[in-house]
Amino acid sequence: MIVQEPPFELIVLFPDSEMKMLVEALIERGQRGRDCTRPFRWLSIRDPRRDTVWREPDRPLMLFLRMNCCFLIVWDHQGSGIEAQQPAEVEVQVIHRLTGLGVPRERILAVAFDPELEVSFRMAWSKIKRVVAEERRMAPPADPFILEEAQRRNPRLRIPDDFGQALARHPKELFEALIRLLRLRRSPPLYAKIGERVSLRALKGEGAVARIANAIATWFPPVAHE
Numbered sequence: 001m002i003v004q005e006p007p008f009e010l011i012v013l014f015p016d017s018e019m020k021m022l023v024e025a026l027i028e029r030g031q032r033g034r035d036c037t038r039p040f041r042w043l044s045i046r047d048p049r050r051d052t053v054w055r056e057p058d059r060p061l062m063l064f065l066r067m068n069c070c071f072l073i074v075w076d077h078q079g080s081g082i083e084a085q086q087p088a089e090v091e092v093q094v095i096h097r098l099t100g101l102g103v104p105r106e107r108i109l110a111v112a113f114d115p116e117l118e119v120s121f122r123m124a125w126s127k128i129k130r131v132v133a134e135e136r137r138m139a140p141p142a143d144p145f146i147l148e149e150a151q152r153r154n155p156r157l158r159i160p161d162d163f164g165q166a167l168a169r170h171p172k173e174l175f176e177a178l179i180r181l182l183r184l185r186r187s188p189p190l191y192a193k194i195g196e197r198v199s200l201r202a203l204k205g206e207g208a209v210a211r212i213a214n215a216i217a218t219w220f221p222p223v224a225h226e
Helices: 017-032 050-054 058-064 087-099 117-133 143-153 163-169 171-181 188-197 207-219
Strands: 010-014 042-046 070-076 108-113
Touching (some): 010 017, 017 042, 042 058, 050 070, 050 087, 058 087, 117 163, 117 171, 117 188, 143 163, 163 171
Parallel strands (some): 010 042, 070 108
């Protein structure tokens, strides 16, 4: 469960409210199942520096570094200011920053969504469209219309004509196009709804989400049932 007072078993550092609310929903759902994780106490923190959270993750975490807990730091690679480096290289920098301050390596996971959080929507795209369209009680728009809207709004990005490639390279732009066509706005509650309604298995089809899920399951394995 998410708590505000110690003891904490896990602390998660987010760059923005959208990612925070989506991942919060996923982590809480995992504790409700029998086969994902056991219940645990965790603290959710949003860093106002947004995607530059990788630079000095110890700053917002300083009060917690001496606690016997695990740490998860997540951010979007696109917009981080260090896009010239590979995401894995930046993740290593984050880990070194915390291990240098005494946190055991096995209690840290750093994850950069490449290019952005919305890349995790690829395997569940049809379901996500339906969940979002329910906000307007409308049928979800067809993918060609979504692609056309994304290309029209972002001409400098040269979004590919192939929808699968476009969703892999520019997932946020396509998700924003979906929202515009439904006359909605991108908001944290919408991401929370996706986290509550969309299949965990489908979302874990994307590498970054799978890494998060695997780490949490390792740290807090489910209780065996006889």
